[in-house]
Amino acid sequence: MASRIEDVIARAVDQGRGVAAADLVLKGGRFLDIITGELAASDVAISGDRIVGTFGDYRGVREIDARGKVIVPGFVDSHLHVESSLLTPQEFDRCVVPHGVTTAICDPHEIANVLGRAAFDFFLASAETTVVDLRVMLSSCVPATDHLETAGARLTAEDLLAYADHPKVLGLAEFMNFPGVFAHDPGCMAKLAAFAGRHIDGHAPLMRGYDLNGYLAAGIRTDHEATTREEALEKIRKGMTVLIREGSVSKDLHLLAPVLTERTSPFMAFCTDDRNPLDIAEEGHLDFVIRTAIRLGVPPLAAYRAASWSAARAFRLHDRGMVAPGWRADLVLLDDFDDCRVAQVIAAGRPVDEALFAARRRIEPIGRHSIHAPQVAAGDFRSPGAGPSTPVIGIVPGRIVTERRDLSLPYANGERRVDLDQDVIKIAVVERHGLTGGIGRAFTQGFGLKRGAIAASVGHDSHNITVCGASDADMATAVNRMAEIEGGFVVVEGGRVVAELPLASAGLMSLGSHETVHDQLVPLRAAAKGLGVTLTEPFLQMAFLPLPVIPHLKVTDKGLVDVDRFELIDG
Numbered sequence: 001m002a003s004r005i006e007d008v009i010a011r012a013v014d015q016g017r018g019v020a021a022a023d024l025v026l027k028g029g030r031f032l033d034i035i036t037g038e039l040a041a042s043d044v045a046i047s048g049d050r051i052v053g054t055f056g057d058y059r060g061v062r063e064i065d066a067r068g069k070v071i072v073p074g075f076v077d078s079h080l081h082v083e084s085s086l087l088t089p090q091e092f093d094r095c096v097v098p099h100g101v102t103t104a105i106c107d108p109h110e111i112a113n114v115l116g117r118a119a120f121d122f123f124l125a126s127a128e129t130t131v132v133d134l135r136v137m138l139s140s141c142v143p144a145t146d147h148l149e150t151a152g153a154r155l156t157a158e159d160l161l162a163y164a165d166h167p168k169v170l171g172l173a174e175f176m177n178f179p180g181v182f183a184h185d186p187g188c189m190a191k192l193a194a195f196a197g198r199h200i201d202g203h204a205p206l207m208r209g210y211d212l213n214g215y216l217a218a219g220i221r222t223d224h225e226a227t228t229r230e231e232a233l234e235k236i237r238k239g240m241t242v243l244i245r246e247g248s249v250s251k252d253l254h255l256l257a258p259v260l261t262e263r264t265s266p267f268m269a270f271c272t273d274d275r276n277p278l279d280i281a282e283e284g285h286l287d288f289v290i291r292t293a294i295r296l297g298v299p300p301l302a303a304y305r306a307a308s309w310s311a312a313r314a315f316r317l318h319d320r321g322m323v324a325p326g327w328r329a330d331l332v333l334l335d336d337f338d339d340c341r342v343a344q345v346i347a348a349g350r351p352v353d354e355a356l357f358a359a360r361r362r363i364e365p366i367g368r369h370s371i372h373a374p375q376v377a378a379g380d381f382r383s384p385g386a387g388p389s390t391p392v393i394g395i396v397p398g399r400i401v402t403e404r405r406d407l408s409l410p411y412a413n414g415e416r417r418v419d420l421d422q423d424v425i426k427i428a429v430v431e432r433h434g435l436t437g438g439i440g441r442a443f444t445q446g447f448g449l450k451r452g453a454i455a456a457s458v459g460h461d462s463h464n465i466t467v468c469g470a471s472d473a474d475m476a477t478a479v480n481r482m483a484e485i486e487g488g489f490v491v492v493e494g495g496r497v498v499a500e501l502p503l504a505s506a507g508l509m510s511l512g513s514h515e516t517v518h519d520q521l522v523p524l525r526a527a528a529k530g531l532g533v534t535l536t537e538p539f540l541q542m543a544f545l546p547l548p549v550i551p552h553l554k555v556t557d558k559g560l561v562d563v564d565r566f567e568l569i570d571g
Contacts, residue, residue, distance in 0.1 A: 008048060015045060016052035016325055022060040023047050024349060029066025029333065031323040034073060034309050037262070037301035039337070044071055046329045049348040053325060064344070064351065070337040073308035073321050074102025074330030074347065075286040077272055078243045079174070079201065079224045082123070082134075083110035083508040084274035084458075084540070086501070086517050088365055089126035089134060094357050095277055095514040097132050099285040100342045102330035104132050105315055107173035107201070109139035113461050114433070114506045115367050116142070116153030120163050122366045127168045129360040131347050133330070135315070137173035137201055138163055140191055141549075144176050144461045148548040148568065149556035151462040152370075152433035157190035164195070170315055171199030174224070176461075176549040178204060179566045181218055182211070192218050199315055205401060205550055208234055216240065222314055224271050227252050227401065232259045236267045241314040243271040244306070246289045248279045249540045251398045253289060257296040265302035269311035274540060277514045278521040291340040300338060367506030371457060371483045372434030373465055378472035381428050383441050385416045391560060391569060392424055393545060393553045395446030397535060400544040404553040404562075405445055416443070418470050425449050426472070429546050430465040430479050431557040432457060432487075432507070442555040444468060444545065448534030452494070453478045456539050457487030457507035460547040464557045468542055470531075482507070489539050491527040499527035 014020040022045035030039045031054065045053030045060065082092045082104075089106075096104065112119040120138065127134040138160045143151035163169055172195040175181065180188035192200065202223035204215055208231060216238055224243035226232040232242045236259075244260065246253040250273060260268050270289045284291070286307055293303040309321030320328040329349040335341040345352040388411035394403035409424060410417040418425050427444045431437055453469025455478035465482050469475040469492075478492040481500065487507020491499040501520045503510050510517045528538045535541050548554045548561040555561065560569040 012047040012050055012052050015047040018053065018056065018058060022052060022058050023062065025058045025060030025063045026066040026071055026331070026333070027063050029069040029071050031071040032073070032304055034301075034305050034322050039070060044323060044331065046346070046349045049329055051323065051325055051327050051329045054323060066333060069333045069335065069343055071323055072304050072332050072334060073323055074332055074345070075100045075290070075307045076103040076105070076269070076311035076317070076321065077101055077286055078105055078222070078269040078311040078314065079271035080104060080106050080273055080275070081110050082106050082108065084276070086276055086503060086508070086510050087514050088505060088509050089123060089130060090360060090363060091514050093130040093132050093134070095280055096285045097345055097347060097352055098342065099280070099287045100332040100345055101132055101286050102345065102347050103135065103312065103317065103320065105135045105137060105170065107137045107139055109142055109173060109461055110463060110508055111367065111506045112139040112142045112153060112155065114152040114370055114463055114508065116155060117159055117162075118366060122363070124163070124166055124168055126363045129363060131350070131352060131356055131360070133348070134168065135170045135317070136166070136168050137170055140172045140174065141176045141461070144547065144549050148561050148566070149462045149546065149558060150431045150433065150436050150438060150464065156187065157194040160191065161194050164198070171195055172201065174201045174203035175220055176203040178207065178215060181215060202240065203549070206231065212238060224273060226256065227399070228255060229259050232256050236264060241267050241269060241310070243269045245271050245273045246292070247273040247275045248537045249274060249398070249544060250400050253292055254296065257293055257298050260293065260298045260302050260306060262299050262302045265305045266310050266313070268306050269314055270307050276521065276537070276540065277518045278525070281518050287340045287342050294338055294340070365505040365509065365511055367508070368504055369486055370506050371432050371487050373430050373432040373479065373482060374437040376430060376439070376476045376479050378476050380439055381426060381441060381472040381475050383416045383426065383443070384414050385411070387411060388416065390416055390443060391553060393427065393442060393444040393555065395444060395535070395541065397446070400547070400550050402545070402551070402553050407445070409443065418443070420450055420470060423448060425468055425470050426475065427466065427468045427545060427555055428475065429459065429555055429557045430467070432464045432482070436557070438557040440555050440557045440559040442560045446535070447538065448532050450532035452531045453492045454528055454531070454533070454538060454542065455479055455482065455490045455492070456543055457482055457503065458489070458539070458543045460543055462546065462556070463507060464546065466542055466546055489524055491524060491531065493531060498530070499524045
């Protein structure tokens with residue numbers, strides 16, 4: 001083994017010195033110096049999976065014409081959930097790498113909340129095959145809360161430690177249970193202690209002041225939940241790396257772009273969190289985030305640095321993020337620098353094409369037939385109450401933070417009803433893991449829906465079935481369809497399923513290609529709009545309404561949740 005490694009090093013030295021032809025040379029382009037911001041005219045020489053030469057002319061066994069191109073470091077998505085792409089890891093790989101993403105740091109807590117440790121086994125096996133360097137953060141909060149919802153699994157510190165030393169594991173994923181941190185909950189303390197000295201990712205929406213100090217004192221170092229300039233600046237000043245999120249639902253870039261400068265960029269990175277194939281096809285992935293940031297006035301050096309070196313550094317991946325000798329050869333060739341137009345991608349020294357994806361060992365999907373919800377009827381969605389006034393979940397478009405809106409609704413015979421004139425419809429969460437059969441009921445405002453119902457088995461993070469509707473009967477039809485298609489998205493009108501997208505792997509991921517999912521999302525979104533829905537991304541927006549760790553008002557299978565108080569609301 002030692003001699004083989006020595007041979008690799010010797011080859012790299014000779015190729016870097018120019019005394020031997022490099023394995024691959026990008027000829028005649030310019031590359032971005034992440035330190036100075038200079039666009040330097042130079043060949044880039046590669047040996048194996050490493051860059052060995054810059055600021056020079058090189059000959060290569062294989063050469064790629066880079067004239068007219070700008071070469072930048074491969075993009076690092078600093079926080080995402082592969083499951084939210086609705087794709088398996090291998091298909092996600094095919095979807096995002098052509099957009100310049102060469103490293104993706106994922107938290108598989110969506111599927112972990114359904115399947116437990118089997119989710120880690122699946123993701124780590126997949127990560128060993130993907131072209132993108134898929135790194136796994138171990139899910140810290142399965143379930144997200146102990147008393148407010150029913151998840152399909154529970155992971156302890158011991159469960160997580162069993163995977164801690166896997167070469168694809170970076171640390172502990174987003175620590176959402178901040179009330180547990182503040183209360184010194186034994187389970188939270190055990191996980192924080194187990195990963196002390198390793199990277200611990202944060203999840204601290206609206207957290208400021210002394211609470212933020214205490215949260216950081218636990219060893220948490222990154223956060224993707226900043227939604228205002230003031231919040232982002234405070235977190236940076238206190239030593240956090242702020243991950244600017246621009247997903248399909250949560251869109252924070254426009255508000256946070258002014259904070260991202262050449263001075264702050266070492267302490268800021270980009271992430272998508274949750275982004276679906278329709279948006280990726282129409283807009284892009286991190287390439288879209290970079291081009292949007294530059295259009296918003298972010299200096300190009302700051303944008304590209306945040307998308308590569310800063311993200312890698314924050315997660316202790318010290319071998320990537322620069323176009324420089326000795327660094328990992330993750331590179332993106334751009335036709336247009338300011339507009340981040342990707343022409344070609346090099347991943348670990350390999351030019352990316354379909355043949356590279358085709359050569360991967362196939363990993364079989366898991367989590368089939370995972371929907372064990374009870375059969376429901378229209379009467380199961382009645383909403384009894386002691387009067388017309390009730391807390392209503394107020395949707396804020398483009399945000400996963402909701403508002404509490406206390407409204408008067410039509411009321412008769414001890415039952416509250418929808419009020420379409422106020423844009424108020426019913427929402428319910430049906431337990432799908434076969435554990436309790438519980439149904440939580442509430443009302444929500446902001447969908448625009450006028451008839452029918454929409455339902456999803458994607459409901460962060462416990463992934464029970466969430467259904468919204470103007471008709472109790474259509475809500476029942478939508479929920480009952482879930483077991484038949486093994487989970488997914490469903491649109492119902494007049495007792496008839498008018499559109500659906502099956503997600504047979506754990507009720508979260510499609511068994512099809514990203515092209516197929518894209519083609520299914522188009523009529524699904526159109527069908528939802530046909531019911532009057534005004535939200536750009538209604539299904540993913542709905543998916544966050546059962547998440548009881550994001551302020552202010554949410555609903556789970558146990559009922560309506562006051563997130564600020566971290567307790568259920570009666571009546």
